[in-house]
Amino acid sequence: MSGYQVDDATVEEIETERATYEPITEATRRLADLCIRSQVDAASTARALEHLQAAIDVLSQDVAEGPYGLRHSRQGPTRPWGNAVVGVRNPVAPPLKVVHETDHVWSDFELSSAYEGPPSLVHGGVSALILDQLLGEAAAAAGSPGMTGTLTVRYRRGTPLGALRAEARVERTEGYKTFAVGQICDAEGVCVEAEGVFILPRWARSEQEQPERFE
Numbered sequence: 001m002s003g004y005q006v007d008d009a010t011v012e013e014i015e016t017e018r019a020t021y022e023p024i025t026e027a028t029r030r031l032a033d034l035c036i037r038s039q040v041d042a043a044s045t046a047r048a049l050e051h052l053q054a055a056i057d058v059l060s061q062d063v064a065e066g067p068y069g070l071r072h073s074r075q076g077p078t079r080p081w082g083n084a085v086v087g088v089r090n091p092v093a094p095p096l097k098v099v100h101e102t103d104h105v106w107s108d109f110e111l112s113s114a115y116e117g118p119p120s121l122v123h124g125g126v127s128a129l130i131l132d133q134l135l136g137e138a139a140a141a142a143g144s145p146g147m148t149g150t151l152t153v154r155y156r157r158g159t160p161l162g163a164l165r166a167e168a169r170v171e172r173t174e175g176y177k178t179f180a181v182g183q184i185c186d187a188e189g190v191c192v193e194a195e196g197v198f199i200l201p202r203w204a205r206s207e208q209e210q211p212e213r214f215e
């Protein structure tokens with residue numbers, strides 16, 4: 001089996017795709033927050049639903065089979081656009097924009113009310129989701145990508161909704177296994193810490209065509 005999808009999409013084609021779908025994704029994200037916090041009356045929600053149904057009807061006219069995948073272009077940037085954390089076409093993703101430095105990766109991001117667990121705090125599963133991604137990106141950026149084998153998360157204190165920073169780095173590599181650590185912080189300091197091992201799966205070890213980059 002191969003998990004890589006390599007294509008020849010040009011930079012221009014990729015930017016056209018982004019410009020076509022990103023506004024819908026952003027509007028849908030805003031919609032999720034409004035579903036939770038809107039206080040309009042039933043007649044207004046019924047009207048909104050009619051508009052939403054019309055949008056669903058238009059978008060349903062042409063739908064790809066299966067999920068988006070992680071698409072690598074030989075000519076342009078990699079597109080993890082369906083990804084649950086960074087996917088620019090995924091309204092469930094916050095989304096995070098992850099910056100790759102030489103020895104670590106980081107992201108400044110905002111979590112809306114759609115990510116609430118305990119009152120006014122981030123859901124613990126969402127923190128784990130974000131750290132899984134950041135640690136995985138740190139491993140990939142260091143040239144040793146892998147699937148999460150084990151992720152251990154320590155919740156040191158409640159993580160407030162709003163502005164946050166996540167960071168991760170590789171601690172060490174042992175063959176196909178990469179050990180990474182990371183954290184989510186608010187303005188007061190560390191809220192959540194994680195450590196994980198990322199393993200290059202068997203099928204990828206013998207892959208003939210390895211993408212040059214995963215970011």
Ligand SMILES: CCCCCCCCCCCCCCCC(=O)SCCNC(=O)CCNC(=O)[C@H](O)C(C)(C)COP(=O)(O)OP(=O)(O)OC[C@H]1O[C@@H](n2cnc3c(N)ncnc32)[C@H](O)[C@@H]1OP(=O)(O)O
Pocket residue numbers: 003132133134135136137140145146147148149150176177197199200201202203204214215
């Ligand atoms: C190229 C690939 C795609 C990468 C794309 C990169 C994209 C980069 C940017 C995005 C970043 C995304 C970040 C989110 C990433 C997910 O969310 S991945 C989704 C969640 N994880 C999964 O679904 C993984 C499911 N599990 C599996 O596929 C397989 O069990 C694994 C983990 C790949 C290992 O299988 P395997 O390759 O057959 O492992 P195997 O050869 O038996 O063992 C190799 C070594 O690993 C150890 N090991 C095996 N399983 C485990 C485990 N669960 N825990 C700890 N150690 C283990 C073994 O003990 C062995 O150690 P040694 O004896 O060599 O010391």
